[in-house]
Amino acid sequence: MTALLSVTDLSVVIGSKTLVDKVSFDLASGEVLSIVGESGSGKSMTAKALMGLLPPKVNASGRAMFDGMDLLATGVQPPRGTGIGLIFQEPMTALTPVLTIGLQLTEALVSHGICNAGEAQRRAIAMLDRVGIPSPEDRMRQYPHELSGGMRQRVVIAMMMLLDPRILIADEPTTALDVTVQAQILDLLREIVTDTQIGLILITHDMGVVAEMADNVLVMKSGKAEEFGAVQRIFAAPEADYTTTLLDAVPRIDASTSRKPALTEPLLKVGGINKTFAKRGVIFSKAARHKALDDVSLTIHRGETLALVGESGSGKTTVGRVIARLTEADTGTVTLNDTDLLALSGRELQDKRRAVQMIFQDPYASLDPRHTVGSTIAEPLIIHQNLSKSERSEQVHELLEKVGLSADMAQRYPHEFSGGQRQRIAIARAIAAKPLLVVADEPTSALDVSIQAKVLDLLESLKRSEDLTLLFISHDLAVVRQIADRVAVMRNGRILELGPSAELFANPRHPYTRALIDVAPVPDPTRKRGKRPVLKGDYPTGPLSEIGPGHWVAT
């Protein structure tokens, strides 16, 4: 079969810096090629070069033969839309907020002279229907903000498919979506490839998605192609060392786990927490209210790692924030050593809240850019301990070394560190106060896989050496499987299932837990691909009842 697109020695440079270095690959009709790599690998730049959408002053060289023309030759305008379509990661920002869905779907058809406005309207409605959007006629008149993230990504896919391209480039199309929505979008993309025989270039950092979707894989690192080959071969016998590292770093939901929940005394008890948020309050009017937490109770045992798992809007973050008293609950108790943390105020609260510390998702936002790393870590020491200045700086140095950094970094500012290093600094700050419980809210979601693995290892070893208890909040079941002793599954502000990690993954009892486990992409290309069952209709949300030792399910 002749290649639909044949790329030879594609390079992208800005000034004297090489972003993509002599990358070559072929793409055939009906084939899915995954370009996989971590941040800074040049995978997105490769896509933009093919589209002729590189930012000013960034130049591409090499050859990319498509339909008898070289896309990279000077003076050639790549056939954007009609020849090659492009889908971005963030469906929230990929549609112009001030224009209707209908206009955005039809404008390119009209502008390319493919058909007139009336016909474009008809085709757009048919295509919306095709990508699984209910009542498409109404959607045409709506604006992007009125649709959910998954719906928007469907609209973007429809928008590109309307122009009948021969190649579709999807740049992390599901990274910003919940895992159940991700499964649906991947199914849709696979269907489109099979039905229309287009070539799909799927750019991703997620090995699970690669295994799920790809025929061929191009592994990239720092602008260079590490290896290119069939997906089974890449997973079974990777040739490049980097591929091996990458595959090893990926947490697996199907991994075996020997974790047993520690049978220790309870450290912290959360009882009957309710929390309602007002939706965009307007003075003098009864605003709509949104119930974030609905009678949430759980117990965290000393020395264990309890994971809270759920999709966006499940309330998992709110639970963590209520425990750390960053968000005030409407009703309920959080009992630590016989003290109700929620009943404290003033001086007393300041003393006791030391026991619970937080690590946030985004280490770029959680460190004050105007403070040195040293003074950021020292802050909890100043508040909670009576130390001399030299004792304090000694402690800071000790903490930095504990999290795998060096003592001389204390004088530097956050912007001098990488994302992984910043998260280590945030961890050092959290343990500086010698807490009993650390609430880690998606601490590795913003990090590359290889970095994620190291940060998870660090948390694990600190837990032992510092005698910590960990509440680990995450949307990623594979990560949770790796780190958690017990798991609580949340949805719409309620806990639906709670149990020992091994038991819960091996024997999920709640339909929602089952759906979550089913749809999570597994980095194993030999598994059967295709549509996965998606949770439909009603499921029990009532009070928890114990169905096995320590295994509770909503009834």
Add this chain to the structure above:
Amino acid sequence: MWRFLSTRILMGVLTIWITTILVTLLIHAVPGDPVQIMYAQSQGTTPEQIEEVRRSLGLDRPIPVQYAMFMERLVQGDLGNTIRGGQPVLDVIMQRLPNTLVLACAAMFIAVLIGVPIGFLAAYRKGSLTDITLMIIAIAGISMPHFWLGLVLLFFFAVELGWLPVSGNGWLNLVLPALTLGLSNAAIFARLTRSSMIDVMNQDYVQTALAKGLPRALVLRRHVLRAGLLPVVTMMGLQFAFMMGGAIVVENIFSWNGVGRMAVEAIFQRDYPIIQGFILTFSVVVVLVAITIDALYAVLDPRIRRS
């Protein structure tokens, strides 16, 4: 959207109400006896006359009563009479207000007409010589005080070249004051438009529009311009208030017969009823403009309109 707008209107009414309180207190904020100061320059005023003025202004009553009286007259559309001449303040202000509004609107028109295209061009050619040159001019424009720019324009176009009249109240007379007020604001709009457009041009939805193969001109016109103009619209509201303030200076330079010039005269003559009326009128205009801008914003941005 109606909830959004009614909130804004309510806030506006609240603002005006607070202004009425401040305006009543204003007369007492001046050290010394206001009536004494008023008549300090005029010779041969008898104590009886001063007492009479004090009574007519209600200054012999407690402040809450003064406020009640002020509000009672206000709801009947009576802002009192001027000290000099004894004309109704409302009439005096209404006679001149249109002149000031015409000036501010003309200046706004010039500012937007010049500033927005310049900002758009600079954003389109970001980093080029054109961009840098335009932005240097814009900074110079922002830095220039109204009175200085006004005098320079006056000197060249009216005195040296004789193309335009020096002062007065005709359409030709409008040109120089409107330019003075408009040019420095054009610089502000140019800078804001530039940064807003650059921001929008980097958005995924612009890249997506380009990826569909739409011609660049269409992408700029349809996807970039509209989203990029939203902050500019907000700025128009804020700047209109500043322009009304700026008009006070500019009207005096060009002897433009607006409320600004009237206010300055009234201040020199300690004509409190006029000053009070002026401040109140001014705040009403600013609030009305702000509400109009909010409505315009809602029309342009479906996220507000349809929530």
